[in-house]
Amino acid sequence: MKITKLFAEFFENEKASGLFLICCTIFSLILANSSFGIDYLHFWHINLAGNSIQYWINDGLMTIFFLLIGLELEREIYQGELSNIKDALLPIFGALGGMLVPAGLFLVLNFGTQTQSGAGIPMATDIAFALAILSLLGNRVPVSLKIFLTALAVIDDLGAILIIAIFYTKTLLWTNLIIAMCVFVILLIFNRLKIRNLIPYIIGGIVMWYFMLHSGVHATITGVLLAFAIPFGNGDKKSTSYILQHFLHKPVAFFILPLFALANTAIVLHSNVAEVLKENYSLGIALGLIIGKPLGIFFVSLLAVSLGICKLPSDLNWKSILAVGFLGGIGFTMSIFITLLAFDTVEIVNNAKFVILLSSLIAGIIGYLSLKLVLKKDVIQN
Incomplete structure (x- = not known):
């Protein structure tokens, strides 16, 4: 199966970013629980232009992260795994489960x-x-499995975006929302008029972000809307969408996401871990990520294939789908992001973050060991 250059670049950047994020998370946890912990925690709450540094990262810089997600989703729809509905159905059903x-x-x-x-x-x-x-498993991973996990995660991100927009909007200021959507429509008109220069879109995106921020809908949704307003063209290296996506990869992977990790994993670990894990919300997060994710991905994919709706790629088997499903249980960025929107109590937010980190670690280890065993067996059998 042929992998496009942009997909290969995306995979490599995400791989390196993930390893860097692990380092940032460990560093943040160590620092938060050291003698510098109070100063470290205070730093993220320093007032900057009326709000904390953490606020500007979560509501400002993360909009750029969502912009990149939108651009990647757009490419998947036009040229990637989601462009062929028959090929897209397996990761779509897997993501739904x-x-x-x-x-x-x-x-x-x-x-x-x-x-x-x-x-x-x-x-x-x-x-x-x-x-x-x-x-970490190197060349033993089939290309189809890389594409399946990538497409599934992108669809997951889309689902998370919709969930944030629909369920985590508490109050609406309609005037600001209407202004934001009017700006979006103007940008779509620019697209139809074949205006390729990025400057009008960037200016419009900033205006749209400002009014979305003050509308009640989470401002990061602006990033996704802006992505679909930016001209895709034929998707080649000269297209506006490609240029912006290519430019954003490294800043998002090695600056924005690490900053988000540092700011949101500054968690002071308490001795009563057992009590934290007994809480219903902790159990819900842990069971959801460690058990619900892999079982949902596996059984709904199996059901879709059994009903003839889609088919399993020839170089994959159900053991590898179940194993990679555990990697789907690594929540981290989006899970922490939704935690900040879902809960208001500081203690619950911090406890939930801790459970997300612990559950993601367990799911990642199980996924890695399962894939190592399954793919090793497949190599021997082949």
Whole structure:
């Protein structure tokens, strides 16, 4: 199976980014629990232009991350795995199972409580971490499996974006939202008029972000809308979309996401870990990521293939789909992001972050060891 140059570049950047994110997370946890912990925690809450540094990272810089996700999703739809509906159906069904089953498990444990709003937390997959773990297995990983996990994670991100827009919008200021959407329509008109210069889109994107920020809808959604307003053309190296996507890869992978990790994993670990893990929301997150994700991905994919809706690539088997499903349980970036929207209590937010990190670590280890065993057997059999 042929891999496009941009996909190969994307895979390599995400792989390196994931490994770098692991280092940043470990560093942040160590620093937060050291003698410098109080100063380190205080740093992220320093007031900057009326809001904390952490706020500007989460609501400002992360919009650029969502812009990159939107550009990648757009490319997948026009030219990638999602361009052929028959090829796209397997990761689509896998992603649906990987979102619905974890959310269902969380709701079973938390329905009717103040923490039921956290159902979106175990639905997300961190593409950088997942691909970083997959890359540790080297050339033994079939190309189809790389593409399956990448497409699944991109669809997961789309699902997370929709969840944020629909379920985590608490109050709406319609005037600001209408202005933001009017700017979006203007940018779409620019697209139809074949205006290729990035400057009008960037200026329009900033204006749209400002009004979206003050509308009640999370401002990061602006990034995705802007991505689909930017001209894709024929998708070659000269297209506006390609140029911007290529430019954003490294700043997002090696600056924005590491900053997000540092700012949001500054968690002070307490001695009562056992008590934290007994909480219903903790159990919901852990079961959702470690069990719900792989089982949802596996069984819904199996159902779709059994019904003849889609087919399993010739170089894959169900053991490898189940194994890679555990990598889908690495939530991290999106899970932490949704946690910040779902909960208001600082203690619950910090506990949830800790459980996300622990669950993602467990899911990653199980996924890696399972794939190592499965792919090694496949090599011997072949």
